[in-house]
Amino acid sequence: MRIERDIAVPTRDGTPVVVDVFRPDEDGPVPVIASISPYGKGVHWPERYPQYEHVPHHEHMVWETPDPVWWTDRGYAVLRADTRGTGASPGRLDLYGRQDAEDFHDVIEWAGTQPWSTGKVASSGISWLAMMGWRAAALRPPHLAAVIAWEGSTDFYREAAYQGGLYTHGFIDFWWARQIEPQRTGAEGDDWREVLPAHPLLDDYHRARTTDLENITVPLLSGANWGGVQLHLRGNVEGWRRAASEHKWLVAFTGTHIDPYYEDWALELQERFLDRFLKGEADRMDGVAPVRLAIRHGRETTWRDTTDLPLPGTDWRELYLGAGTLGFDPPAAGTVPYPSTFDTDPVTEPLELTGPVALRLWLTARQDDLDVFARVHHLDADGVPIPAVGPQGQDVPMAMGWLRASHRATDPERSEPYRPWHPHDRAVPLVAGEPTLLEVEIWPTSITLAPGERLRLEFAVSDSELGTMAHDHPDLRRPAEGAVVHVGGEHASHLLVPVIG
Template sequence: MKSLALALAQVAALATPAAAEPPADPFFAYDRPATYGVHVERTRVPLRDGSHLACDLHRPADAAGRPAPGRFPAIVYDFNAYDQLAAFGAAARYYVTRGYVAAVCNVRGSGASPGRLDPFSAQEQRDNHDLIEWLGTRPWTNGRVGQLGVSYGGHTALLAAVTKPPHLAAIIPVDGISDWYENTIYRGGIYSARIRDWQRSTAPDTLVTYPRHPLYDDFWRERSVKDRWADLDVPTLEIAGWYDRYRDGMVANYQARKHNVWLVAGPWQHGMPAGQYADIGTGGFLAWFDRWLGGRPAPLPAKKITSFELPSGGWRQYDDWPAAAAHPRRFALAGDGTLAPGPGTPFAGSFEVNTEPGPGRPDQRLAFTTGPLRHDLVLAGGIEARIRAAFTATDGNLAVIVSDVAPDGTATRVTQGWLKASHRHGHQRQAAVVPGVAYDLPVHVWPTHYRLGAGHRLRVTVGSDDYPEIDSDAPAGRVTVTRGSVEFTTG
């Protein structure tokens, strides 16, 4: 999740030349000069249950530092639990000096906001709804409110949208979710070890509550955007990183709501693009809010999809994702360790389950590799694996990892997916796993936009562990794979 260092990096990057050119699109080059100062005041925003949120209001100011006269559009800026109001306020200054009110607030149970922290819960969503409506009815706002945030703040922006506050006009979620269960906590039904440090430092109560809900139930539906996609109907500019942990959810949101969602996906790790390679700057963010909140004739992105082709192919723009020219291409796993186009044939390959944290031994996974590619191969969309496997235990995990193998043998991870065998029919209920019986296991692999160069090889590995992305919690024993294929979207 977002740290203070990332917030400060965002502020510094506003004055730092980008590491690479942004897309050649007027949307990203949009700008206008700062015309206001900034007036900051601490306030308590009242909530419907009598409690309040601790907020800093950043309002456009005149030369004397007083709140400037007039009615301004407003932004809820990074509504999260990190008690970093000053840092996020500094980042919001860019918008305030261009005529926006920015509310920077601590969620319930964090900072000076009283109560119990329960991330992304219905209570937190009601609070966010109340904050938007309070802000939209102030005499110094124009009644149009936007919300912007990264990670935790990206999640809350999306969840705010599906609660449909009347004054919410547009959002910009950065590295947001479609579903907290699937994107973060139980990946393929397997608990993610990677999130525990965040739980310990930010929301320790969840170390108790989350393990009580290993299946997808009402607890998780409450925290889901996917469960309410029909209500995600405000203009939404999603900013995602192809190296980010939430890219699958961001792509899913676009595919569910193509009419009102635009997607920008860059070569970024988790966090704001500011300061990262191929930083897109702040022009597009301002254009988005100017158009939907400020009533200015600001441009939209030229295409619905703006995507950076990894690892260094540069920006591409498409009318849809996957692009119209993309097509599925299936590769089959073979008993001799090859990966080749076609449906494949039965074989038998087995590995020992790794029950220890950390990477397993090479003999604790199976690897399948193409020969050197004769032409470049672009993976540009979703990836679905289907593995037929039997377990000696009453459950098991599968981790499917896709890699790019360079001519010198160096392997670079491209993407991955996971599945607990008992969740093969979905996460709402467990399906029995009988030792020795082979099951068809559909493993959803995160989407990507990646070019493998001619002479490189495509590799798929199948194992039981992928620590820290998932816990090594499968029962001890062996897994036997008897058939498998991976369908890539290529273009």
């Protein structure tokens, strides 16, 4: 493997972005797999985090990037770039802004015009690297031939900064201190820990970081993790659904945030995809279904190939909230306190719920605003929750949703019955004592209940126990103490669930 380090790539405004390039030993042009991040292109993986089970253990491995040894052995070059204002790249930090996206566009174009390149470039990587792949693809660089977006969110406000209008304080503080600050080259540019709390609505700051998914036309492989219930899952599904690409695939899996990308099944799929669109091997994706889902049976999974998500033939059914109950039959009218839990009866035959979930919650409050935390759990036959595998292997709920009540307005043109769309561009106070409908988006899930098992819906007043996944900024919390949930009658709160027959 040939390695060239610290190459200064010119960008449109003259500021260089610095890259490392790994190429096969053999002569001749090869296709290129590119990525850009603020994490340090030369920071060896163990210097940042412990190496996961499936991550190769060699000196060239860098956090969330393609393995250059594996890919150069298969006839690809691998390029890693430092984001402007981090690592070896000078300039002002503009994370996820227009300049950031244009820099990656320019790096892709440089890679596509080098003598060692065939002119075919793909973006690939996990998390931030995938997010930047979406961003660059929407700008349509001519030499970008494909995108592998593996656990990469697409909607900065709704998925990364303010989920349901709730500031992602735990994640932003942890991530910035651990990932960004050590790599910054200077003080120029925004510190999100200071800036984001000042932008609670979806304003121009967030719009500048919004990806035009409908402008993406290159072949796409979107990798979604059912356990990515806080940051990336929604974006991979929405990105796949909304991209205008003629050729696009979605795979939803389980496991940690890192391991699946490096597992044998995933590497085989990535190689087939890139061979098809970067090497022109026309039959390499033959037999790969447009959608492949790991259907969860507790922590066990079975693969299912299909054509769409939501799944064709989904039976959308209402599970009505009662006095601690959750059932397909509406209960008598009444109220229950917030927070509460609601359980189904034990099922008598297998019940699969795969797809997005929506909560229609009628609530009366004493205050003018509050935060809703909704969690969906799979209970075993003894009533013990069966957790999903979270990003670091920790236990997480099977699904989650959030909504700040003052952000309850929806856009009817963009909403679906199973996925309300909140503009988040204004705050409308609650009227104390007045029943109010809150439509809460719960991110997609896959849950299969075995006979004797149950489904639980839980409402919480905070999520501080989730640590880096918490929405607990001391100045931005709106606890829901004293609120009541309406059940039955004309204010029949319910979950809309995707029942698969």
